[in-house]
Every structure is written in structure tokens, then in C-alpha cells.
Amino acid sequence: MASRRTSKKVRAGYLAVFLLTGLFYYEFLGAAPTPSEKPEELAWWRPAGWVTESDSTLLAPLQEMAEATYEAQRKGETDRSGLVPVVLFAALPIALTVLGFLLFESTWVRTLLLALGLTLCAFSYYGWLMPGIWQLFTWRWPASLLLTAGYTALFAMAPALANDARRRSPWFLGLVLLLLFVPIYLMSTEVTGTNPTLYLNTSPWPVVTLIGFLLVGLVLGVVHFAVGLGLFVRQALPGVRGLLVGGALAALIAVLLAEIPFEARRFGTGLLLALAAGGIALLAGRRAGPGDVPLAMTFLGAGLALLASIQLGRWQAEAFQAEARNEIAPQVIAALDRYHEDRACFPDELVELVPDYLPEIPMPRVGWFRDASEAFNYIDLGSSYLLEFPGVLWVQCAYSPPYLDFSDDADACDPSETEASGVGAWSCEIKPPELW
Numbered sequence: 001m002a003s004r005r006t007s008k009k010v011r012a013g014y015l016a017v018f019l020l021t022g023l024f025y026y027e028f029l030g031a032a033p034t035p036s037e038k039p040e041e042l043a044w045w046r047p048a049g050w051v052t053e054s055d056s057t058l059l060a061p062l063q064e065m066a067e068a069t070y071e072a073q074r075k076g077e078t079d080r081s082g083l084v085p086v087v088l089f090a091a092l093p094i095a096l097t098v099l100g101f102l103l104f105e106s107t108w109v110r111t112l113l114l115a116l117g118l119t120l121c122a123f124s125y126y127g128w129l130m131p132g133i134w135q136l137f138t139w140r141w142p143a144s145l146l147l148t149a150g151y152t153a154l155f156a157m158a159p160a161l162a163n164d165a166r167r168r169s170p171w172f173l174g175l176v177l178l179l180l181f182v183p184i185y186l187m188s189t190e191v192t193g194t195n196p197t198l199y200l201n202t203s204p205w206p207v208v209t210l211i212g213f214l215l216v217g218l219v220l221g222v223v224h225f226a227v228g229l230g231l232f233v234r235q236a237l238p239g240v241r242g243l244l245v246g247g248a249l250a251a252l253i254a255v256l257l258a259e260i261p262f263e264a265r266r267f268g269t270g271l272l273l274a275l276a277a278g279g280i281a282l283l284a285g286r287r288a289g290p291g292d293v294p295l296a297m298t299f300l301g302a303g304l305a306l307l308a309s310i311q312l313g314r315w316q317a318e319a320f321q322a323e324a325r326n327e328i329a330p331q332v333i334a335a336l337d338r339y340h341e342d343r344a345c346f347p348d349e350l351v352e353l354v355p356d357y358l359p360e361i362p363m364p365r366v367g368w369f370r371d372a373s374e375a376f377n378y379i380d381l382g383s384s385y386l387l388e389f390p391g392v393l394w395v396q397c398a399y400s401p402p403y404l405d406f407s408d409d410a411d412a413c414d415p416s417e418t419e420a421s422g423v424g425a426w427s428c429e430i431k432p433p434e435l436w
Helices: 001-027 060-074 084-103 106-131 130-139 140-155 156-167 170-190 209-235 239-256 268-288 293-343
Strands: 377-380 385-391 395-400 403-406 419-420
Touching: 001 084, 060 084, 060 106, 084 106, 084 403, 106 130, 106 140, 106 156, 140 156, 140 209, 156 170, 156 209, 156 293, 170 293, 209 239, 209 268, 209 377, 239 268, 239 419, 268 419, 293 385, 293 395
Parallel strands: none
Antiparallel strands: 377 385, 385 395, 403 419
């Protein structure tokens, strides 16, 4: 009984230390105020930027390393000395996460600890090497990093979480999958990288979708799926032979599916996928042994759920962008053309097209939930214009019409003084670009 109480105290103390470490990292590594802000006027929860503002002699060598790496990156050069402070500060959350896995057996607690550890590692990187991003986006950046780390932890622990939920009841497993992966689908269509007023979408850079889903999520989905198939083979073949064949098959399947997360097969990415899938299949196969169907099913199910939810969201986002570019925007463009044909100039604002040329100004769609900020952005350039709408990821779709030639003394609204040349052009493709 005494040992149990001691164990509870140790765990409680550990959690307190980890949480306090998180608060310290946020305050210490968080970016300094912007030039227009006064430190004494910052909200109580805003970090003071100790890393960039402190003139401590203890921090000076680390600051110089970070600045050298930052300047090298800005000039397109290579300088890795800035990784020293990053590694030094990442070592503590990594050690705390490993210790937490030893202290706690609960898969859910381990997932939370992994999420916190990954977040503090991200704080270490951006606090030292890219404080400008944090400074520019203020509270959105740590929120985005925390959410990305949370999903990364969920993806990494997905087979164990599914196995834990399965042991409770099939209904609980279904509820867990629904609560974990439906938001993935929705966020894949909602998060945009081009409209800073979409506050709930962690604008302006969708780090959650880009890194959390389309990179880490798809990679781990492929690995889990490949491991699941490898474990099925392990069940059919006893002994070392089944273990080796299952591991080799998992590695091969991961390589064959490499084009799901990556634009094209590359030796380096294929090798990493093969090593990850093969290694996990060997470790899991040694523990499971022949006939352990549930373990294989949890890996296979987790991989399929990840790949399906992320890919469905991706395809839906592409469909929204294609609709906005090819169906909705052409209505506005046609109305602008008719306006120009009648008046030989473009309107100052889109609202001038209503009601003579359009009954109302249509809106592009970014996600299922409509937002007033999703309206077209129109800029009158005199002889031309820009018509823009926010897309997913880092895509800002912009259309410009054919160039109009004016004589030196042309009247801006005289049809006889203008002549169109060239063709209109979009700055974006129908689909968002492949980024990995």
C-alpha cells in the first residue's frame, strides 16, 4: 500500500515538473513583442522573448549560433551551428517523454505526454531558429504547434489506442475513431494558408494540415497499414521465418505506397519508410507471435482510418478549389467582361456589378462551414484587375484578364481607346500543388 502511495506521488510530481517545463519553454522561447508593442503592455499570457531579448553572457554563445544559422538560411547558405541550442533544449522534453512512458502504462496518458514532448521540441526549434514566425503570428503559432503535435502523437499511437478501445467495446472503438478522424476530414477542407482573418483555421500557415496530416499523417498511415499486412503473414508462418518474411513484406509494401505521402518515389524516403515499417513489424511480430489476429487488425485498421480520413479531406478540398476556380469565379469574370464592354473600364468594387450584371456576388467555398471572410478579393488596376480567392494549403488563386493597350491620351472609359491582347491567366492550378 505504501509503495502505491509513493508511486502516485512520483507520478504526480513528474506531471507537475513536465507541465511547469512546458510553461517555462513557452515563456522562455516565445517570441518577443513586435516593434509596435511595448513589453509592459503585453497581456499576461504573452511570452516576453527571453531568448532573443536577453543579454545574458550565458545565452550569448547560443544566440550567436542561432543567428548565424538564421542568416545562412536567409542567404541560401548552410550553417548548422544553430542546431546546438535546439538540441540542448529538445533533450529535456525528450527525456521527460521517455520517463513518462516508463511511469505510465495507460496508452491515452502516453499519447498526451508524447504530444507535450513534441510541442516543446517544436518550441525549441522555432524559438531559437525562427522566432520571427512566432512573433508574426503571436498566439496562433504555439496553438498550431500544439495541435500539430497532438495529431502527430495520435497518429503514432493509433494502433495502441485502437487496441485499447477495442478491448473496452466495439462501440467505444467506433466512437473513438469517429471523434479522432472526422475532424481530420473537416480540417483538411477548412484550413487555408492565405486569409489571415480566418482565425479558427490557424491562419496564415496551415501547419496542421500541411505537416500534421499530409506529411506525418500519411507517412504513419502507410507505415501502420504495411505493418498490419506484415503481421498477417507473421500469423501464417511460424518461427523466425514468419517473423522475417512479415518484416520484409511490411518494408516492401511501405515502399510501394510511398507515392501516397510523397509526390514521387525517392530512394531516401523509400528507405526511411521501409526501415520504419520493417522494424515495427519485427518488434510487434516478436511480441505477438502466430495467431494474434487482433494486433494485425489494429495496425491495419489504424492505417486505413488515417489514410482514408486524410485523403478524403484532401480530395474534398481539391473539389472545393476546382469549383471556385472553374464554376464560381467565371461568373464574376464574365460579369466584369460585360461591364467592361459596356463602359470600357472596370468597376472600383465588385458590388457595382449588382444588380445589372449579377443578382449578387457569389462566394468561393473554403470548407463546409461558410465564413464571410471567404469572399472574393478584387483589386481594380485601371487597365486590368486581380480577382483572388483563398484556397487550401499555401494556395492563393488569382485571375488577371487579358492585357489592355491604351493610347497615351486614352480615355479610361472610352471603348474606342482600348484594345485587348493576350489571354486571361490563373496563378493556380485546378488542384493544390504536391508539397512533399
